[in-house]
Amino acid sequence: MMKRSKIQKPVSILLGLLIVLSMFAGLSLSALAADHVHHLVDHAAQSPTCTDIGWAAYQTCTDCDYSTFVELPATGHSYGTKGELRYTCLNCRFVNSALKAQAQKADDEAAAANVTAIINAIGTVDDSDACGKRIDEASVAYNRLTDAQKALVTNADTLRQAEHQYMVLREGACKYCGEKHDSSIGGGITAIIHTLLYHLLHFFGKM
Numbered sequence: 569m570m571k572r573s574k575i576q577k578p579v580s581i582l583l584g585l586l587i588v589l590s591m592f593a594g595l596s597l598s599a600l601a602a603d604h605v606h607h608l609v610d611h612a613a614q615s616p617t618c619t620d621i622g623w624a625a626y627q628t629c630t631d632c633d634y635s636t637f638v639e640l641p642a643t644g645h646s647y648g649t650k651g652e653l654r655y656t657c658l659n660c661r662f663v664n665s666a667l668k669a670q671a672q673k674a675d676d677e678a679a680a681a682n683v684t685a686i687i688n689a690i691g692t693v694d695d696s697d698a699c700g701k702r703i704d705e706a707s708v709a710y711n712r713l714t715d716a717q718k719a720l721v722t723n724a725d726t727l728r729q730a731e732h733q734y735m736v737l738r739e740g741a742c743k744y745c746g747e748k749h750d751s752s753i754g755g756g757i758t759a760i761i762h763t764l765l766y767h768l769l770h771f772f773g774k775m
């Protein structure tokens with residue numbers, strides 16, 4: 569009785585250690601056999617993409633779980649700073665709709681701010697050619713905008729009023745609203761009437 573228990577105890581401790589070791593190493597018990605030589609297979613490297621993982625060249629063993637595989641994380645999309653590259657991935661051409669909307673909003677605001685500045689540059693209206701040129705430039709710039717951009721121009725009335733005043737000063741009457749030089753009342757009401765008729769004439773002119 570005494571002899572048997574003395575032999576069994578060290579053996580069971582050794583077996584227990586082996587199991588624990590094999591669990592930690594992630595290896596099967598057979599792989600721990602002293603005579604195991606890995607049969608290595610080479611695997612080519614795969615670069616990660618914007619959305620997929622990659623890996624460096626690695627080796628695996630055909631007979632055990634040995635592997636040197638190391639995952640390389642996906643790189644994520646990368647964007648530029650100008651034009652459509654602000655929302656189109658430089659690597660895979662993926663279009664980010666949220667960034668696109670943001671970029672278009674910024675473009676609309678910049679275009680509107682540019683035209684607002686051109687209209688402000690008209691200044692006091694007189695009957696000079698130079699003033700007429702400034703008004704024409706502002707009209708062309710404004711009409712080139714999209715409807716969304718026009719809505720962001722804060723001084724469109726100033727432009728309409730300048731067109732009106734210039735025509736009255738230069739030609740004696742406004743060809744849109746018909747107001748004569750003598751009866752020029754100026755101000756906001758004139759601009760509103762003028763704008764209304766200006767738009768009506770433009771609308772029918774296009775039909």
Ligand SMILES: [Zn+2]
Nearest residue numbers: 606629631632
């Ligand atoms: Zn192996």
Ligand SMILES: [Zn+2]
Nearest residue numbers: 618645657660
């Ligand atoms: Zn990408």
Ligand SMILES: [Zn+2]
Nearest residue numbers: 732742745762
């Ligand atoms: Zn007018």
